[in-house]
Amino acid sequence: MPIVDYMQDLGKxxxxxxxxxxxxxxxxxxxxxxxxxxxxxxxxxxxxxxFAKVLHVLQVLGLRMTLEDHAT
Numbered sequence: 001m002p003i004v005d006y007m008q009d010l011g012k013x014x015x016x017x018x019x020x021x022x023x024x025x026x027x028x029x030x031x032x033x034x035x036x037x038x039x040x041x042x043x044x045x046x047x048x049x050x051f052a053k054v055l056h057v058l059q060v061l062g063l064r065m066t067l068e069d070h071a072t
Contacts, residue, residue, distance in 0.1 A: 004065075008045030010054070015043040017061040032060045 004010045018028050018039075025039045032039075034053055042049055042057060058064060 006045065007047045007049075011043045011045035013063070014057065014061065017063055018043075021061065028057065028060065032057045 002009060002013055004013065018025070023031070025043070026036055028034075029036045029039045032053075034057065038049065038053065039057070042054060055065070
């Protein structure tokens with residue numbers, strides 16, 4: 001799984017997962033209860049999206065996030 005340091009990285013990962021599932025942006029919007037615009041903005045890495053909705057989209061795609069402490 002790719003390392004996500006920026007919203008653009010997350011957007012690329014979401015887009016790749018959506019395509020692996022053979023879903024259109026409209027399909028994913030419907031499955032996740034979001035709008036088509038939200039999915040487009042997520043895939044383009046918009047930094048100000050509602051985090052709870054982002055997490056829900058990830059869940060729908062079978063993705064999950066983990067955090068790593070770089071200080072150790």
